[in-house]
Amino acid sequence: MSIQVRDLRKTFGHFKALDDVSLTFHSGELVALLGPSGCGKTTLLRIIAGLEYPDSGAVLFSGEDATFTHVRERGVGFVFQHYALFRHMTVFDNVAFGLTVRPRKQRPSREEVAKRVHRLLELVQLDWLADRYPDQLSGGQRQRIALARALAVEPRVLLLDEPFGALDARVRKDLRGWLRRLHDELHITSIFVTHDQEEAMEVADRIVLINQGRVEQVGTPQEIYNAPASPFVYGFIGDANRLSGHAADGWAELAGLRVPAPEFGQSEPRPVTGYIRPHDIQLQAGDKGEGVAVRVESVAQVGAALRVGVRIPNGDTALQVELPHHGGHWPFQVGEPVRALPCAARVFARDGAH
């Protein structure tokens, strides 16, 4: 089922949680709502679920207006950050809950309920925990049970609010891959909220980046990483060196580094901020040739990459550079003079809306 939201606005007192948000979620896709905490992403998810109502705007399910449809009738599966499992019920009863609260006529028989619950528990690979209480499960197990419970009512949409936010790093990583595989199996339209860019990049088909109640950018993980639409996206997704300078005649001068800036064709220099990814800078030994002269300040090996910190002497600007590294000795030593050469950069006007 596809979901559309149009011109959503929501305020809490003086706080604008959502400010004119319009989005389309296609049928069967897995979308991440990504943004810093307090950016409005959870509010958007709760409005789609029907746990919250917008001040204005509309929510459409398969083209039909569902803005004020009660959460009970929406047919959404919701997974909460802190699981929200029913503590006094066994795992089995938790998963069966959605089936047993149906009106008598639509309620499946006891055997049918048991069959479906066990099928779901097998799906999340926790069938052996059916008689436990939530207190007796680990965080990762609880979240999988919460997911099974949400799937029991055969929802048209699956909404997950920071599903792995309360778990430790390792479990989180496992569950991410598992969620992706599960989605590929079920193909149910799913939206999940996260503040972890790595999680969004790894799991989602598309990412919606939200900041201060507004959509900053929508796109596939590759699009967002390779072509960030705004300084905010640059700052939020991946690492980037942030440099101020001036641009004119299609070129920008950033602390001595010269990079192309085709958007700035005017002859009058304008203040700009440029962003360069650490792996988009090349280092060349020696102090003669192309690029700007810098001095190596630190070298550290992180996984398969070499992270080199350099400083541009004149403006006293520090740069982070990331180089591929295949073992052996380090090509640069601390204190060595080298030349830095940017091969890609993005320049934004500094006086603008950002």
Place this chain on the structure above:
Amino acid sequence: MSGVMSSLSTPGNVVVSRRAVTEAAWLRGLLIALALAFLGVFLVVPLVLVFQEAFSKGWRAYLAALTEPDAWHAVKLTLIAAGLAVPLNVVFGVAAAWSLTKFHFRGKQVLITLIDLPFAVSPVIAGLIYVLVFGSRGWLGPWLEEHSLSIIYAVPGIVLATVFVTFPFVARELIPLMQEQGVSQEEAALTLGASGWQTFRRVTLPSIKWGLLYGIILCNARAMGEFGAVSVVSGHIRGKTNTLPLHVEILYNEYQFAAAFAVASMLALLAVVTLVAKSFLEFKHQRDRERAAHAAARQEVS
């Protein structure tokens, strides 16, 4: 003496390491003795004396004092007052706790403060309030008289006063509990298609069950034992508007000590039963949890 965490044996002597949070043995002993002496003087001795006095004229007199018609009527009236006040306050308490913890609205703090009002004012004032409202010279007095309804110096007044003084017990017990639990379980139930009533009955109620029962026990004990507020509105009419505590006072004032203590012993017994019930509930709650844990552990082994 406790406080021993672990003992490390070294050749020749045993080193005993103590918990950091402890005091010297003599100080602990002194504090415990003080607490016990206080309990003995203020609780145990009076309780024993009540029963001793009650039986001072023998079994026969004891039974006679309890089965005498006026005493029997007082028992019935006390049961009626508690029987009405407790269910009313359960409904009110659950509704108040629910609305105060699950919704956001203006004036929430004011309502929370108001719930505590009956604890803050003297019960005598609580009684006087009702006399001022419903008494023959009160606001509604003339109207009530016209329609030959009596509230003050009659059973309805006693029930009203009892409801007032026991007002906060259930709500006070539930509010912190429900605040801590938050609303996400209820929200989860709603997304799964449960109606408001199903959510309350199957999700909220089971999770507040023990707190609610505890509140009911305390509320009941107070409802049966209330003296001040009820005394003001009852008019002390023997065999008509006397509850157990009031009956005890009347007998005492008439120098019928044995009878007074016999009736008092019933109230004391109520207190003991209440405490036992409370401990039992706590024990059962604990055991439920442990049993579930054991079941899980067993499964793990098999």
